[in-house]
Amino acid sequence: MKNIEKLEKETNRDYAFRVMRNNIVNLELTPGSMLSEQDIAEELHLSRTPVHEALQELARTTIIEILPQKGSLVSLVDMNKVDEAVFLRSTIESAITEEACKIATEEDIRSLEENISLQDFYHDQNSIDKIMELDNAFHEKMYKITNKMQCHYVVKLMNIHYDRFREMKLHALENKPIIDEHKEILQTFIQKNPKKAKELVLSHINRLYIDEKEIRSKYPTFFL
Numbered sequence: 001m002k003n004i005e006k007l008e009k010e011t012n013r014d015y016a017f018r019v020m021r022n023n024i025v026n027l028e029l030t031p032g033s034m035l036s037e038q039d040i041a042e043e044l045h046l047s048r049t050p051v052h053e054a055l056q057e058l059a060r061t062t063i064i065e066i067l068p069q070k071g072s073l074v075s076l077v078d079m080n081k082v083d084e085a086v087f088l089r090s091t092i093e094s095a096i097t098e099e100a101c102k103i104a105t106e107e108d109i110r111s112l113e114e115n116i117s118l119q120d121f122y123h124d125q126n127s128i129d130k131i132m133e134l135d136n137a138f139h140e141k142m143y144k145i146t147n148k149m150q151c152h153y154v155v156k157l158m159n160i161h162y163d164r165f166r167e168m169k170l171h172a173l174e175n176k177p178i179i180d181e182h183k184e185i186l187q188t189f190i191q192k193n194p195k196k197a198k199e200l201v202l203s204h205i206n207r208l209y210i211d212e213k214e215i216r217s218k219y220p221t222f223f224l
Helices: 012-025 037-044 048-060 079-103 106-124 128-145 149-158 160-172 176-190 194-205 208-218
Strands: 064-067 071-074
Touching: 012 037, 012 048, 012 160, 037 048, 048 064, 048 071, 079 128, 079 149, 079 160, 079 176, 079 194, 106 128, 106 176, 128 149, 128 160, 128 176, 149 160, 160 208, 176 194
Parallel strands: none
Antiparallel strands: 064 071
16 A cells, blocks of 8 residues: 655544545555555554544445455445446536636636646656646646535545546556547637536546446456
8 A cells, every 4th residue: 555645734534534545546455455454554653543434434435345354345346336426526527617617717727727738748757646636636626716625525525436447547548638638628718618618528527438448458357
């Protein structure tokens, strides 16, 4: 498991949750692997209580299954769960992106342009982790522009199933089409075309149905 730095004022429970979530999404903790509450607590230098609470929270998203007396199992990829996460995200985020396009300032647009420039840079460096980070930041910007960060929290919690699938996609397929779609979304902001922004985001988020077969062929043991 890959450790990450604890944030200032972050609770031990939130830290444990963030570390485990990131490792599940990034496939450091692969689908079907077992987790030990004690081992995680020792690795993160925490007591078992915050780790236990974080595991319980993850279990509520069904990304892990708690097995009494055995530990916790990282769930295999269930496309029904991915589909549900995509439905939630596409429904909320398309509306938020449409609103963001209407009210985005020049500073907001410059921020999106800088983000995409970095996506191009890290694509050339083949840095998948940075591309994923910047991809997330690009979409999160829509929630920030519209001051809808509570919506972002809800989507992110459920989105763990989709995020893990996205990570597989970044490893399995060429990443340039994803960046190109971000550039198309950016153009709608420059042109102040909120209707087109909404259409592009819906298409962008739902791309998984095009890519699923190829991703399954690369990671056959990760799926139900």
